[in-house]
Amino acid sequence: MKSKDIKSKSRQDLESQLYELRKELIKLNTQVATGTTLKSPGQVRQIKKNIARLLTELNKK
Numbered sequence: 461m462k463s464k465d466i467k468s469k470s471r472q473d474l475e476s477q478l479y480e481l482r483k484e485l486i487k488l489n490t491q492v493a494t495g496t497t498l499k500s501p502g503q504v505r506q507i508k509k510n511i512a513r514l515l516t517e518l519n520k521k
Contacts (some may be wrong), residue, residue, distance in 0.1 A: 466513055467517060474514050474521075478515070478518070481510055481514070482511065485508065488504050488507070492504070
């Protein structure tokens with residue numbers, strides 16, 4: 461997700477996307493906790509970065 465894309469979205473869109481990313485992160489963390497191997501281990505890190513980007517933009521608005 462690019463910062464240009466984030467800046468162009470409305471506050472409501474950002475909040476809904478943040479909700480979806482947090483749900484996905486919880487799902488991945490559950491898989492890690494149970495010992496299941498992830499398809500893409502770097503995905504957790506990428507989701508965390510995207511959440512931080514969304515929160516930063518929401519705080520600016």
